[in-house]
Amino acid sequence: MWWKTLSVVLIIYALLAGLLVPLKSGIQRVEPAYARTKQDVSIRFYGYNTFFAKPAAEPLRVWLYADENNALAARQIRPVNDTILEAVFTMPENLPGGKQSVYLNAIIDHPEAGAALLPAAVELRQDTGMVAMALDPAWMANPVQKLHVQTGFSFPYQNVIYESIRNTYFHVPMWFVLLFLFSASVWYSVKYLRQPLPENDRHAAAYAEAGLLFGVLGLVTGMVWANYTWGKPWSNDIKQLMTAVALLIYLAYFILRRSFDEYEKGARLAAVYNIFAFASLVPLLYIVPRMFASLHPGATGNPAFGSQDLDNTMRAVFYPAIIGWTLLGFWVANLRIRYQRLHDKVMDLEG
């Protein structure tokens, strides 16, 4: 019983922490997104979860930088409100490396909210015919340094994703639940083949059924999320395709179970099929997707475990969420097993 309580506690924790912890500050976009050399340009920064107008102990600092050695600090900074900031830059005479055009990243450093970054925010183009020999010293005058880091609990800010990064605690754990339930299912299938007790078969079937439920939930929630981040619910992403194949393979497991009049024959064949299904699940979900380009983050490393996609604050919610949802999955499967046990008993009595 304790683990059912734990499941509820952990899911409530995932819901509360997952929804209430704020995002870090970010830069959504800048205007204008291009400039020419040897000009004074006033650029508007549109922030997300920013506090530009809030008085702080130290002044705000704004940079546009090409790389770690070449940075331009804003000459003049004027907050319009908490989310809009106007900064004036004096563009140098020429570009680093003698290039014709260079993309500058933007950084806004706030003493409390920390540094917000927007890659390739402004395109700076060389003014015609003005290529000086020596690089303009303005590039080296104000290097990006002493950035502040936000100390409180917060989740990473990412453009396009925004608040939906919180789906990490709801969509992603579905796949962990699926893996644990299917593992339990194949374990009992092997057990059934070694010792053909109906109890082992009941376990195998119930875990596979619950696993399929969470697989479908993972797929549907993924489609909802994809619709608002990738633009459409189904992009034939390698993970989407392989998951659909894996779920169809498991769907066939249930069709196979029901297609025999003789219980023991069906149970034994289903157990054998389950082993094959599990053997194909691992390459379908964990090996093949890493060999192709995917829209999913971290597809080339350990998906959902990469340091770029998960920071320590997210881990503190993500791991408990996985445990909570997994226990809930086993709880649901447990109810199914108990129903089947009763059902078989009643049928035996009548038969």
Added chain:
Amino acid sequence: MRKFFIIILFLAISLPAVFAEGNRDYMRETGKINVVVAVILVIFLGIVWYLLRLERKLTKLEHQIHDTHERKN
């Protein structure tokens, strides 16, 4: 019960579209937070759907036990 559930499911799917009318995009504004709400709702409804299915099976079994009991007496 089933009809009730279908209505809820229908509302859950169609409500964002209703709110998205005009220039307002209900799902994309306020940092796409409603995508998270939708995802949580889908998971909740999915699990409730499974439990309802199980409940129906249990009800059937209860009737069966009841009938057998009456026949014996």
